[in-house]
Every structure is written in structure tokens, then in C-alpha cells.
Amino acid sequence: MSCDPGETVGAFLCQAGQVLRAAAIENPRLEARLLLGHAMGATADQLIREPRAPVPPEAAARFRAALAARLDAVPVAHILGSQGFWTLDLAVSPATLIPRPDTETLVEAALELFPDAAAPLRVLDLGTGTGALLLAVLAERPRAFGVGVDLVPQAAALAAANATRNDLAGRAAFLAGDWDAALAARFDLVLSNPPYIESAAIAGLMPEVARHEPRSALDGGRDGLDAYRRLVGILPALLAPGGAAVLELGAGQREAVEALATAAGLVPAGCREDLGGIPRALVLRSAPEAGEKKSIGGGAAAH
Incomplete structure (x- = not known):
């Protein structure tokens, strides 16, 4: 599947999902949303609701760095800086x-x-x-x-x-x-x-x-x-x-x-x-x- 070109949320998620899938990362679409949401300071719901929203250059740079780290096997939790456990949010x-x-x-x-x-x-x-x-x-x-x-x-x-x-x-x-x-x-x-x-x-x-x-x-x-x-x-x-x-x-x-x-x-x-x-x-x-x-x-x- 080809991805739309451009600097929109949908384009970034599509491209990142394909790259993560090619690297045999489990749940590539979910991870793409987590990384982009972290880079933009947005929730997954916001990303899904607004696929045509532009990704600011600063957020795009943060996202590309996060994606590179993930492709180097850095755990998602380390990139995000936190992990959910039980009812807690833990650094x-x-x-x-x-x-x-x-x-x-x-x-x-x-x-x-x-x-x-x-x-x-x-x-x-x-x-x-x-x-x-x-x-x-x-x-x-x-x-x-x-x-x-x-x-x-x-x-x-x-x-x-x-x-x-x-x-x-x-x-x-x-x-x-x-x-x-x-x-x-x-x-x-x-x-x-x-x-x-x-x-x-x-x-x-x-x-x-x-x-x-x-x-x-x-x-x-x-x-x-x-x-x-x-x-x-x-x-x-x-x-x-x-x-x-x-x-x-x-x-x-x-x-x-x-x-x-x-x-x-x-x-x-x-x-x-x-x-x-x-x-x-x-x-x-x-x-x-x-x-x-x-x-x-x-x-x-x-x-």
C-alpha cells in the first residue's frame, strides 16, 4: 500500500507503519501512533480524528529521531519515558x-x-x-x-x-x-x-x-x-x-x-x-x- 506524500499526521503514520512492519516490529501501527503522539504532544484519539493535520517541523524532527531509536531496538517505553502498570503511570x-x-x-x-x-x-x-x-x-x-x-x-x-x-x-x-x-x-x-x-x-x-x-x-x-x-x-x-x-x-x-x-x-x-x-x-x-x-x-x- 502506498502512502500519501506530505507532512500530515496520516502520511507520517502510514510511512512509519510500513517501516516498522518491514523491521518485524510487532504492532507497527500502534507503535507509530505512540511515537508520533509523543513527538506532537497529542493523544492517539487526536491523531486518528485528524489525519490531515500538519505535523510541525519540530515535531517531525522529534518523531524521526524516535523512529530511528525504535529501529535500533530501543524499547518504546524508554523513548516515551513512561510505562503503564496496574493503575499507575511509571517513569x-x-x-x-x-x-x-x-x-x-x-x-x-x-x-x-x-x-x-x-x-x-x-x-x-x-x-x-x-x-x-x-x-x-x-x-x-x-x-x-x-x-x-x-x-x-x-x-x-x-x-x-x-x-x-x-x-x-x-x-x-x-x-x-x-x-x-x-x-x-x-x-x-x-x-x-x-x-x-x-x-x-x-x-x-x-x-x-x-x-x-x-x-x-x-x-x-x-x-x-x-x-x-x-x-x-x-x-x-x-x-x-x-x-x-x-x-x-x-x-x-x-x-x-x-x-x-x-x-x-x-x-x-x-x-x-x-x-x-x-x-x-x-x-x-x-x-x-x-x-x-x-x-x-x-x-x-x-x-
Whole structure:
């Protein structure tokens, strides 16, 4: 299909869609609208309603630069500077993973575990990145308070900015450090999306991930389980009585992580699948003490 010549919205979208399609970019028309809308400061609806509107020269230059970056496999979220997650709008940067829809499965599992919206939960997010997990739970539980920890100072600073961006700064604190090193408290809910990709597999990931997202947030060691070994060792000291941890899993990792958790004295309490049917959100609890009921905390375990 040929595109109309000119400097109109319709012409730019048509041409960009063809270029992105030729580069095997998924959803090329959608991405073209996102990039042009960002360059023009316009919504997708405005672009669709006004295809004959002229594209100002400054916006055209920004759009061409954005399109070149996308063709170089820079993620759309990095070009736009933000990504939607749950009900939040989060700033992103190369210092953190881009929040993904699969990770929302952890939020669903956490809310199911603690269904009382008025509960004054203490929440910890280990490897917080953009703050996505912690902030999503705080947005749904208005009496909860949380701490996010990330080894990368730029990530902790970005998460703090996202708390302010989403009007949650009053109930969230962010620390740069080695997970539990600066923590002396216990938490009702511990969340973590740890690095879980096998080291040798990283080079074969999509270039948007392999080249533009931080290796430290991807690399789970030779077998992908290094971070889980660390997590199961520190969780017993971090969980309050009746508390639970929800960990993100990679495909095929459930049995191995459950075995590590059981060996560390934790009790696997269910695993919620993502929309693709992959076991994604593993729930762990502390082993009940003598005389304590096994069913503790709020709500049933995730499916």
C-alpha cells in the first residue's frame, strides 16, 4: 500500500507503519501512533480524528529521531519515558526493568492474600526497580506502608520519583542497598521480581531486552536460581507472623524454587498463573510454629 506524500499526521503514520512492519516490529501501527503522539504532544484519539493535520517541523524532527531509536531496538517505553502498570503511570529508565503485564500477576496474588482494604499492612519490595509492585499494592491498600530496596541507587531514586508521581510518597520509602542489609523490621507482605534468566540465555533474548535493559536485573546465574537462593535464606527473618512472600517466577521454575524454599524452612502456599498460563506468582509462608494453624494471614493462597 502506498502512502500519501506530505507532512500530515496520516502520511507520517502510514510511512512509519510500513517501516516498522518491514523491521518485524510487532504492532507497527500502534507503535507509530505512540511515537508520533509523543513527538506532537497529542493523544492517539487526536491523531486518528485528524489525519490531515500538519505535523510541525519540530515535531517531525522529534518523531524521526524516535523512529530511528525504535529501529535500533530501543524499547518504546524508554523513548516515551513512561510505562503503564496496574493503575499507575511509571517513569522508566535504562537503570530498571520495564514493568510488564505478567508482573501484575503478583499484585493480584498479593491482594487476594490480604483482601481487607483497610488493613495497615507493612510491605517490602526487594529489587524494587521502578517501584511498580510496591506502589501498585499501596494504591489498592490505602492504610498500607511500604519500603522498596534496590541495589542500584538510580533505580531507588526513580522509584521514589514514581511514588511522588502517583501521589503515594507519603506511604513509601526507598533505599539503595543490598536487599536486607539495612532492614531490621518484619513485614506482612514481601514482594520480589528477582533476576531469573540463565546467564547463557541473555544474549538470545529480544534485542530490546538484551541490549537496553540492565543485566543485573536479568541475570539469575548459571541456572537462573541464584537470586532465589538468596531470597529463601532471608525471608524467614523478614516475614511477620501471618505474613507471606510473593515471588515472580520464570517459565518452568516453580518446582525448583519451591524445593529451595522448603529446604529453607518456608512453606509453598500456591502459585498464580499469568494470562499465558505460566506459573508466575509463587506464594511462600513461614513454617507454622507448634500449635499454630497452617492457614494464616488474610485470604486463601493464589491458584
